Amino acid sequence: MPATDYQGSSVPFASIGRSILSIRRDQVHSMEGNLESASAQDQRLEAFQRMVTENFHDLSSCNPDEFLSLSWISRLLDGFLSCQEEFRAILQSHRFQFAKPPLDRQTSEFFERSVKALDICNAIRDGIEQVRQWRKQLEIVLSALDSRQRTLGEGQFRRAKKALTDLSIGMLEEKEGGSVLAQRNRSFGRNSSKERSVGHFRSLSWSVSRSWSAARQLQAIGNNLNAPRHNDVLATGGLAVLVYTMNTVLLFVMWVLVAAIPCQDRGLQMHFSVPRNFSWAAAVLSLHEKIVEESKKRDRRNSCGLLKEIHQIEKCARHITELADSVHLPLSVDKEKEVRQRVEELGQVCEVLKDGLDPLEHQVRNVFHRIVHSRTEGLDCLGRPHSSE
Template sequence: MPATDYQGSSAPFSSLGRSILSIRRDQVHAMEGNQDGNSIHEQELESFQKQIADQFHDLAAVSGEELLSLSWIQKLLNAFLCCQEEFKVILFNNKQNLSKPPLDRLIAEFFERSVKALDVCNAIRDGIEQIRQWQKQLEIVLCALDSHHRTLGEGQFRRAKKALTDLAIGMLDEKEACSVIAHRNRSFGRNNTSKDHRPPGHYRSLSWSVSRSWSAAKQIQAIGNNLTPPRNNEIAASGGLVVPIYTMNSVLMFVMWALVAAIPCQDRGLQMHFSVPRQFSWAASILSLHERIVEESKKRERKNSSGLLKEIHQIEKSARHMTELADTIHFPLTEEREVEVKQGVEELAQLCDAMKSGLDPLERQVREVFHRIVRSRTEGLDSFGKSNNPE
């Protein structure tokens, strides 16, 4: 279990409710001639906390329909990028202090967590590609059942049903998919065995970039491991700088967890123990989002889903509806049935359009998060090294 609970402090946590400003003021009260610099430092740290709080307040204010949608995930990543940029500025402005305890250890741990987040980004990009494969199956259905230029017959519905069956198998996890494929091989007989006998992992992205033994759940646990809120003596010793480091660690862990919850990837287990002191101004919003996402995962219709992304749920519902419709079709089509098919096709077309317009920007954002983490880590390590080796 990630050590995100507060353990073993010499002071009660209620005292963390004091602002960084007041803690810093206590520390430097006896010092003279530095008031302006201290004031700027305090404002910088307070501003960072406020930005985090504002970003996640907006993310938490959405309705249940918007939560975990493609547009919401994009907003989440945009918030992460904004917060990380501000965090980088804080580190740069205080680089002369980064080699001092406890900052040296905490910064090193943050960079380690950042490296683990890169694997998550790779897995998420693979998951986006997997969703694209499902989208292609839907487009086959749309093409097969396009009635604008021809009358729909048995051949068109056979083609649509095959695409829907392949889609249903593709949306299962690998063990279930292999079991279903084996069943189909037996059911279809010897002549079709070579056609449907696919090796394990057939439905994985051809550009899969994490190993088969990699686990998203374990990676999230590793990111959260030993992440504990700062003690008052650490806050005082660091001039408050431990607080933004803890804050950014918490944001990194939550964002990576939310991505894993939403997008298909290996071993998506969502049982992350996430606990932050509510005295932080951003805590209530992040804890609320965590709770809502967990509750969404517990819904009966989402328990076996390959991802909590709203659009994945819409794919599942639309595909199920079209499959049931195709299974009950008799020829020639009645006018009523033809209207039902057209309505189903229109819904699929709208869903495909939404996927086309949403997946590419999302992938670009995930790529940007990856490169921004790499760049920030490189710049941070360079700065850290220079502060340890002054010329």
């Protein structure tokens, strides 16, 4: 589909913030009454499109040093939660319109896509736990080599090298898709002591099996995701545009999480296109291109996650391993200074991970629960059973 065309129509998608809603106003002006409520609906839909645009523009125009960092991912999820909450509120206040064709079908499809996003949230939780385990290995290295009260000797280097070897094996297993944690199923619900004791967890989206694939899950979310037809936009007063926008936001945010955080079968080759005349399209497409380009960089090509801090883990581990393999004891003054410098860099990475991983996991849990609650409320509005939960 050409980027500038409606799906199935020769009419170009003009600026969504103006033309779609101006059509709505033209319809309302031809009717007696209800002008004030229709105008309020127009303004709310415009505000939603503006929120999406501003969120993605902010993420796209960030400082390059912050791109794909823990703090950047946190902002991405904050933006998603804001959009999800506003979408839920609009659906609640226009429930009668959403219960009629074609919105009822389009909205039900969105909620079915959101169920698939729950498994991705669970897989991302596992990935965060994996990074947390890597941080523990780095802290062993830090403890072994950061002793300022004594001269570094063979015992300290041996301990550091063992931790680095364990880290290297763990990251290699993750790259090959064979991590144990990727096969353990996490849940964001309450778990009984019995469940915790056997290490098996179930989520509201069931479990992530050993054959589960993040790439296939993303493909399922994106299947048949098309911009609304011209007639559907007119028939729904612009609400079809709202549903399409939220679908696209859901797909893109899940794709970014899979790109950044270790999880099973992370394949990033998802076909992603949106009509460029959406106000938020330029920022989303720019981010997609930047992330794909990042994944193609020589030092990121085989990474188990594009998160900035994972790249820092790999760099620090490589530098200290090379240094530990080349040292001759007792250390010269220059060599000891170099070791201290590398250890200081490692300490900074550990600090960022210590401060950022728990809040990120909490945010992913919030995304999971917000999707569940929004879907339950939404299906109630549509008069549909909650059969997929």
